[in-house]
Amino acid sequence: MPPLAKSLSARLLVLTIAFVMLGEVLIYVPSVSRYRLVYLEERLAAAHEATLALEASPDGMITTELEQKLLAHARVRSIALRMPTASYLMLGEPPAIDAAFDLRDETAYELIREAFITLGQTRNRVLRVIGSARIDPQILVDITLDEAPMRTEMFDYSGRILILSIVLSLMTAALVFLSLQWLMVRPMRRITASLVSFREAPEDASKDVPATGRSDEIGVAQRELAELQRGLRAALRQRAHLAALGAAVGKINHDLRNILSTAALVSDRLADSDDPEVRQQTPALMAAIDRAIALCVATLQFSRAGGPELKRERVELAALVDDVGGAMTQAEEGGVAWRNDVAADFTLTADREQLFRVLxxxxxxxxxxxxxxxxxxxxxxxxxxxxxxEVADTGPGLAPKAEEHLFEPFAGSTREGGTGLGLPIAREIMRAHGGEIRLVKSGGGGSIFRLEFPAD
Ligand SMILES: Nc1ncnc2c1ncn2[C@@H]1O[C@H](COP(=O)(O)OP(=O)(O)O)[C@@H](O)[C@H]1O
Ligand SMILES: [Mg+2]
Structure with missing residues (x-):
């Protein structure tokens, strides 16, 4: 099992926290600009209310003291009110300003940009803000105010958001972590443990993943794994069986060959018999014994074909093909031409003896x-x-029965006395070399068998 820091759960935990924080940042950006807008709108509304006191006084005049109180209450430096009737109200002296904003035509992008400019200030700026009055859009409120208090409030707000984000992301991460742990990680661990114990002791079924009714991907994985283990176990049992059977066949073969050798020796002597009847039967008997010996040899070769003991070496193919041709003409007398078209410098890595057998x-x-x-x-x-x-001949091609059972041991022979093991042995040997044998053409102009070796 991987250490906790590298485990799936830890990674998911970190990812969840990162994603929730990212989400919070995406929410924070517009909301802090919104916070600034609301702050300014409230100042405008408060400023408008403050001017009502001015309207209430009979001569439109108030004391400086009251004026200062009203301005302080609205938390602005000066207020100007423009009404459609062209009348004009003023509280306080407008100071020199550093920046001006008209809230009536601010886009979302500008609001966000200005909010971050505010957050980035190191000194107090004096801002001029213009906006319509809340109760009557025709009245225009024009105020000046200090930026610093607003900035402080925005920072407080950001701090609250940050704490909230941390709490939220930890909570979400914990929930995601727990549910993943429960839904995925734990079942995955069980599957992994089962895989490990299966590798160590395939025949032990006690560590198998118990079947669950889950319909999701994990459930599929569990069922597939159980199926796989069942199948492999059956295959292993069968392999053990076959190995025992193979050993038995090998032993029988060995004994049978000795018996047949004795029989061959005896029938040799029968050829010299005085009895013409016996002499006449002898060749048939000899041929039968020869076929039986050939079958024994082929079966033995088949059981050993592609075995672990491949002796790979650099093989000069042209010379090997000549050798095969030589062995062939000894075996077959007749008018068949053996044509070696392999380039003299063609070499490949293979077990020479096995490749000889295939060819x-x-x-x-x-x-x-x-x-x-x-x-x-x-x-x-x-x-x-x-x-x-490629081995090509100009013969009639394969019989349907042979083609149907091509490469199937004992099944594909159409020859009297054939074993049906020649091609299966060739395939075993080729596969042991990491290659393959194929029938690429059959019929009309003859057959072509192709041997493929991986490049070396
Ligand atoms: N070059 C070929 N042309 C026609 N038939 C072939 C050729 N090679 C193989 N066969 C057919 O495939 C069968 C199986 O071949 P093989 O596995 O070597 O077994 P066996 O030679 O013992 O019969 C042969 O009996 C023959 O009918
Ligand atoms: Mg053959």
Whole structure:
């Protein structure tokens, strides 16, 4: 199991906190600008109210003392009121201003920008703000005020938002963490543990993930894993069976060969018998024994084909093909031409003996199919990804039964006395080399078998 800091849960926790904080920032930006706008609008409204006292006085005049009180109450430096009737009211002396804003035509973007300019100030600016009165949009309120108190309030607000964000993100993260832990991480851990124990002891079913009725992805994973374990266990059992069976076949084969050798020796002597009847039967008996021995040899080869002991070496293919041809003409007398079209400098990495066996099997099949007349041609080529050897003959192609059971042990032979093991052995050997054997053409102009080796 990974350490906690690298675990899925820790990563999800950190991500959740980061995302909630990001969300809070996205909310904070417009809301702090909104906070500033509301602050200014409230100042405008308070300023408008303050001027009502001025209207109430009979001569439109008030004492300086009251004027200062009203301005302080509205928290502005000066107020000017413009009414549609062209009359004009004034409280306080407008000071020199640093910036002016008209709240009637501010876009959201400007509001946000100005809010951050406010937050970025280090000294107090004097602002002039113009806006319509809340009770009568035709009345224009024009005030000047200090920026510093507003800035302080905005910072207080930002601090509150920050604390709220932290609390929110921690709470959300905790909830997400717990639900993920419960929904994903714990089941995932169980699956992982089951995988680990399955690798260590595949036959032990006690650590399997218990079946649940979950319909989500985890449920699918659990069911698939259970299915996989069941299937693999069955395959392992079968493999053990087959291994035992293979050992038995090997032993029987060995004994059978000894018995057949004895039989061959005896039948050899029968050929010299005085009895003409016996002499006449002997060749048939010899042929039968030879076939039985061939079957034993092929079965043994099959059980060993592609075994672990590949002796890889640099093989000069042209020479090997010549050797195969030589072995073939010893076996088959007749008018079949063995044509070696492999370039003299063509080499590849393979187990020479095994590759000999593959080519010999293919060659023998071709010669048998040609039935005494025709040509077997071996050629080789290479590209970036693979080296390819082709064995082509000018025979009649494969019989339907052979093609149907191609590469199936004991099943594909159409020959009297054939074992049906030649091609399966060739495939085993090719796969052990990381390659493949294919039938690329059959019928009309003959058959072509192709051997593919991975590039080396
Ligand atoms: N080049 C070929 N031309 C025609 N038939 C072929 C050729 N190679 C293989 N076959 C067919 O495939 C069958 C299976 O071949 P193989 O596995 O070597 O078994 P076996 O040679 O013992 O019969 C052969 O019996 C034959 O009918
Ligand atoms: Mg064969």
């Amino acid at each position: 010999f099997n293919l060659g023998q099949n071709a010669v048998e199919a040609l039935n005494g007349a025709g040509e077997v041609r071996v050629s080789a080529s290479r590209d970036r990804r693979s080296a390819v050897i």
